[in-house]
Every structure is written in C-alpha cells, then in structure tokens.
Amino acid sequence: MIDDGHVRCWPVRDDIERAYHDQEWGRPVRDDARLLEKICLEGFQSGLSWDTILRKRPGFRAAFGGFDPKVLARYGDADIEHLLADTRIVRNRRKIEAAIANARATADMHAAGEALADLVWAHRPSNRPAPTIPAATPYMQPNTPISPLIPRYT
Numbered sequence: 001m002i003d004d005g006h007v008r009c010w011p012v013r014d015d016i017e018r019a020y021h022d023q024e025w026g027r028p029v030r031d032d033a034r035l036l037e038k039i040c041l042e043g044f045q046s047g048l049s050w051d052t053i054l055r056k057r058p059g060f061r062a063a064f065g066g067f068d069p070k071v072l073a074r075y076g077d078a079d080i081e082h083l084l085a086d087t088r089i090v091r092n093r094r095k096i097e098a099a100i101a102n103a104r105a106t107a108d109m110h111a112a113g114e115a116l117a118d119l120v121w122a123h124r125p126s127n128r129p130a131p132t133i134p135a136a137t138p139y140m141q142p143n144t145p146i147s148p149l150i151p152r153y154t
Contacts, residue, residue, distance in 0.1 A: 006022070017054070035116050035117055036116060043099065043102075059089050064089075
C-alpha cells in the first residue's frame, strides 16, 4: 500500500491506482471522448474487477482509436477480428461490438449537432449544484455526514 499521508477512500497499491483515485475518480467529465471511454470501459468491466480494466486502459485507448467517436464508429468486421486477437484488451466479441455501437450512436449525435456530454449531464438531479473539483485532494473527505458508514481499511 502507498503511504504518502493522504487519506483515500480505499487502499491504493501503486501509482496507477493512486493516480486514478487522486486525479479521476469522482470528478466530473464533460469531454465526449472521455465519456465514451468511461461508458465503454464500464461495459468491459462487467464480470471483472475495475483494477483489471484500469491496468488495460492504455491498451484499450490504443486499440479503440483513443475512443474518438468518429474513428471508432468506422470499425467493421475486420477490426473486430483484429481486436479479438489483441491481448492488451478484454477480448469479448459482444463487449467490443457494444463499444463500437456506442461510438456510432455518439457519432450520430454529433452529426445531429448534439453532444454525449449534454445527454449525460441532463440526468443530473436538478436540485443539486454542478459538481466542482477541489483545489487539492486533502480537502476531499472520504466520509461525510450524508455518506453511508464504510469500514475503514487498515
């Protein structure tokens, strides 16, 4: 475990987990390619640990055109076969096809002048302010009065 004096929501084992926790987890995303990546990677994570997906993320980014909707939407049968042989990613045909379908839907939204981010953020509860990012992680509390009590890891 990394002991750098920061309080985190879960124990982090290495720099990959530390960077994810400190720089990404729980932070708002409004970029369509990053949102598409999150949607696709959540699909690939089904039945697996998030740690597995996080460690394969560089391979996913390379194999899926950086999750650029225009690029990924053009993938066809030959690309799917190539991806099924790519050990850098989770090789599941249905998950690969779902990622491509999500990219096509996002590209179609763009062609219609719409953004995936607008669709996603339209579902934020109206009685909550837009999320903000704290200036530094020490200000982020792992538990608050409204969060459920979670056993602390030691």
